[in-house]
Amino acid sequence: MDDLCELPAVELADLLRARRLSARELLDACLRRIERADPALHALVTLAAERATEEAAALDERIVGVGPAGPLHGLPVAIKDLHETAGIRTTFGSTLYRDHVPERDTLHVARMRAAGAVVIGKSNTPEFGAGSQTHNRLHGATANPYDPARTCGGSSGGAAVALAAGMVPLADGSDMGGSLRNPASFCNVVGLRPSPGRVPQVPARDAWFDLSVPGPMARTAADAALLLGVLAGPDLRCPTALPAARVDGPLGRDLTGVRVAFGRDLGGLPFEREVLELHAAQRAVLAGLGCEVVDAEPDLRDADDVFRVLRGWGMARALGADADRGGSDVAPMVRENVAYGRTLTADDVARAQERRTALVARAGEFWQRHEFLVLPVSQVLPFGITQPWVREIEGEPMPDYLAWMRSCSLVTTLRAPVASVPVGFSRDGLPFGLQVVGRPGDDVGVLAFAHAVEHATGATRRRPP
DSSP states (O other): OGGGGGSOHHHHHHHHHTTSSOHHHHHHHHHHHHHHHHHHHOOEEEEOHHHHHHHHHHHHHHHHHTOOOSTTTTOEEEEETTSOBTTBOOOTTOGGGTTOOOSSOOHHHHHHHHTTOEEEEEEOOSGGGOSSSOEETTTEEOEETTEEEEEOOSSSHHHHHHHHTTSOSEEEEEESSSTTHHHHHHHTOEEEEOOTTSSOOSSOSOTTOOSOEEEEEESSHHHHHHHHHHHOSOOTTOTTOOOOOOOOSOOOOOOTTOEEEEOSSTTTOOOOHHHHHHHHTHHHHHHHTTOEEEEOOOOOTTHHHHHHHHHHHHHHHHHHHHHHHHGGGSOHHHHHHHHHHHHOOHHHHHHHHHHHHHHHHHHHHHHHHOSEEEEESOSSOOOBTTOSSOOEETTEEOSSTTGGGHHHHHHHTTOOOEEEEEEEEOTTSOEEEEEEEEOTTOHHHHHHHHHHHHHHHOGGGOOOO
């Protein structure tokens, strides 16, 4: 039964549909793994075991009389504690919401349930998702399963750890400045930041704000594709929604002749030496897959300012009332972002949108010459679990907690799908992920590319101790 926790989601889904495995058997295996592993890792902050057991039993009855509920029939899933779940506590990692139990699901959670998923619990996140170190005063810190003295990244850190440790086969997350990508890289799993609109955000305070997007996390690219097929698709309440993104048949693709831009530092960002060494080794992997690998990067000038202005403006609008109400009970970095956002004028936001328009236009020319861009996900390897954020990289001071994750946040501004795919390990056994950026709208293409890379490196087969 314990081996079930290590099987890919696509294999588990096949076993469940064929009735060679019951939803209750799989849930029991996951609950036992959680009982054994989570006390040391602290990935799940609310466990809905009783409710999940009832849902699994109902699914087992349904498949006998009616058939499977959908593509995720019987698969246990963890939901990020930023996403509302009807009847299951959702705290946003904040003491202000320690007893908050929503009455409705976020749209993508409802889609997962409708497809047959069993919500096993909520995964940890920093308060209101601010930062890429999963720690908050309500639930504490989540540890990296490859080295519990290190961070798992964030803000979808609990999800990445639950996947890596075999607690669940699938999880959701969200990403603004790297929150699906950094924890995936730090924990040796796959995280996909979809094209904005691919997974509609409903409800939303501002339907036009697209820096933050929900998306899938999994142990393999094929599993992430399975979940994306459920999450994606239009909704009349989301004016920016894109069509569905389903994979019919195997995810594999022949990459012979595919032109890949091999990025390095995005115009001068600092990276740890070992990160650059691990990244450089991927050139041979891509060449071995038949890719035409060239040294190139898009012109990302103004991207940092664009990201900071639009992020600050969005956070002030979304979290201002909570920051005012909570005062010192709200994390300083949240209050500081709200304060910064409130200094911005309409002209500041308009100029940022104009610069982003020019940035995306320049990227459009880049995409005419290259199908993919690859670069390191993170500028550093997983750092200490007690360290709030990276203060310096190779001797260069980081002015704030956003500066060390610019390898992700700059890419956010491109409105492109981006995956973090495991490709290797440091000398100390810490995971390293490759960031795969595709043309806007080519979410499935990015996953197909990631699938080929993960099979070539074999990194996903190395499980935590």
